[in-house]
Amino acid sequence: MCDQREGDHRPEMPSRRDVLKGSLALAASPLLVGVASSAYAAQTSEPVGTGPTSARAYGALKANSPLESMQIKRRAVGPNDVLLDVLYCGICHSDIHHAHDEWNPIVPTAFPCVPGHEIIGRVQAVGSAVTKFKVGDIGGVGCMVDSCGTCENCLDDREQYCLKGSTVTYNGRDTVLGGHTFGGYSDKVVVTERFVIRIPPGADLAATAPLLCAGITTFSPMQHWKVAAGQRVGVIGLGGLGHVAVKLAVSRRADVTVFTTSPSKIADAKRLGATNAVLWSDSAAMKQLANKFDYLISTVPQAYPMQQFIDVLKLDATLVNVGALDALQGVSGGGLIFGRKSIAGSAIGGIAETQEVIDYCAARNIKADIELIRVEDINRAYDRVVDKDVRYRFVIDMASLKVAGTTRS
Numbered sequence: 001m002c003d004q005r006e007g008d009h010r011p012e013m014p015s016r017r018d019v020l021k022g023s024l025a026l027a028a029s030p031l032l033v034g035v036a037s038s039a040y041a042a043q044t045s046e047p048v049g050t051g052p053t054s055a056r057a058y059g060a061l062k063a064n065s066p067l068e069s070m071q072i073k074r075r076a077v078g079p080n081d082v083l084l085d086v087l088y089c090g091i092c093h094s095d096i097h098h099a100h101d102e103w104n105p106i107v108p109t110a111f112p113c114v115p116g117h118e119i120i121g122r123v124q125a126v127g128s129a130v131t132k133f134k135v136g137d138i139g140g141v142g143c144m145v146d147s148c149g150t151c152e153n154c155l156d157d158r159e160q161y162c163l164k165g166s167t168v169t170y171n172g173r174d175t176v177l178g179g180h181t182f183g184g185y186s187d188k189v190v191v192t193e194r195f196v197i198r199i200p201p202g203a204d205l206a207a208t209a210p211l212l213c214a215g216i217t218t219f220s221p222m223q224h225w226k227v228a229a230g231q232r233v234g235v236i237g238l239g240g241l242g243h244v245a246v247k248l249a250v251s252r253r254a255d256v257t258v259f260t261t262s263p264s265k266i267a268d269a270k271r272l273g274a275t276n277a278v279l280w281s282d283s284a285a286m287k288q289l290a291n292k293f294d295y296l297i298s299t300v301p302q303a304y305p306m307q308q309f310i311d312v313l314k315l316d317a318t319l320v321n322v323g324a325l326d327a328l329q330g331v332s333g334g335g336l337i338f339g340r341k342s343i344a345g346s347a348i349g350g351i352a353e354t355q356e357v358i359d360y361c362a363a364r365n366i367k368a369d370i371e372l373i374r375v376e377d378i379n380r381a382y383d384r385v386v387d388k389d390v391r392y393r394f395v396i397d398m399a400s401l402k403v404a405g406t407t408r409s
């Protein structure tokens with residue numbers, strides 16, 4: 001769920017006072033902003049710094065407070081690290097769950113929270129041991145920034161299931177600076193090169209950013225469950241993940257149906273390549289689809305009565321839940337038994353597989369449908385995502401953070 005942490009480790013409370021101080025200083029003096037940025041530009045010509053540097057960011061100081069401008073610390077560039085100047089960052093519904101502390105107590109949020117795990121940036125500095133990137137390259141960072149690298153799941157390229165807990169991009173344990181990690185709503189990020197994805201030349205950078213979470217989260221289970229040409233695939237929920245799932249399933253020549261709660265998305269579903277789109281409330285249409293589907297992916301961000309979708313699975317078919325973290329609702333044991341049906345879950349994807357989906361999409365010109373926004377529009381964008389009103393992923397143009405300075409929304 002883009003959100004694993006070491007099970008027994010609650011992140012230390014952050015250096016909130018530092019962040020507040022930074023934020024207030026920025027608010028008090030626009031001049032200081034200019035000084036800070038030019039100092040930063042000078043520092044980054046050094047591949048390996050000696051101490052943490054400050055970065056500008058947008059985040060929440062507490063649950064349900066609007067996101068606002070603040071300063072955070074980024075670690076010095078170590079031998080294996082890449083420093084990215086963040087160009088774009090997508091807004092995933094997981095960012096909202098975290099910023100609002102909605103997953104507490106399963107995954108409590110440590111504040112201040114700087115979300116963002118669909119990050120595209122330009123390499124500004126590399127450590128002495130880095131081989132994959134050079135200054136000027138474009139790199140991507142998804143939901144993880146580290147893992148143990150030695151457990152059986154990491155060795156099998158499934159770092160998202162690291163037995164010691166992978167380090168997630170934000171709200172994870174920061175093993176270098178202490179406290180917790182900060183995500184991509186920021187002007188820069190330092191990440192070990194193993195967790196930085198190569199972005200193919202010529203890619204539409206803003207529309208590629210969402211593939212680093214929405215893309216891999218829908219691609220990985222399609223690989224695992226071997227979604228293939230001619231199969232009947234259902235996508236439940238047409239939002240950020242859902243619209244990419246439609247494009248990926250169509251690219252595999254599956255016959256795709258979208259299940260939506262929004263009448264206004266029926267036409268969009270077909271434009272995206274689905275052959276059919278059905279409203280949940282259309283019980284006659286749902287009945288006609290009984291026992292028809294080979295594979296369903298549910299991207300709905302909370303639990304809901306699921307039996308109506310189990311009913312449309314055919315013998316031996318699987319519904320993969322990637323959305324709801326809370327207890328699933330209304331599933332009949334008999335409904336699974338009589339038809340040997342399965343409900344499964346899936347979390348993002350490993351680093352090799354994330355590289356694979358980025359390359360796969362670049363080769364086929366698959367990208368997200370995005371609305372590019374400025375950093376000060378994040379709070380409005382959050383409201384629109386919650387209202388199911390995003391078409392279909394908001395992406396922040398991070399150049400706006402560099403000029404926003406003291407702006408609050």
Ligand code: NAP
Pocket residue numbers: 001002091092093094095097213214217236237238239240241242259260261262265299300301302304321322323324346347348385386388389390392
């Ligand atoms: P999103 O853009 O908000 O899309 C979710 C879609 O689900 C909505 O557009 C809407 O589609 C439908 N929906 C929303 N609320 C609903 C409700 N109350 N009842 C029924 N349908 C509802 O969200 P997203 O960014 O795609 O993320 C979806 C979920 O996946 C989130 O919970 C996120 O945290 C999670 N996630 C999981 C992973 C993982 O690794 N498993 C990775 C990333 C995200 P319609 O209008 O078509 O009904």
Ligand code: ZN
Pocket residue numbers: 002092093094095117143213214
């Ligand atoms: Zn995400």
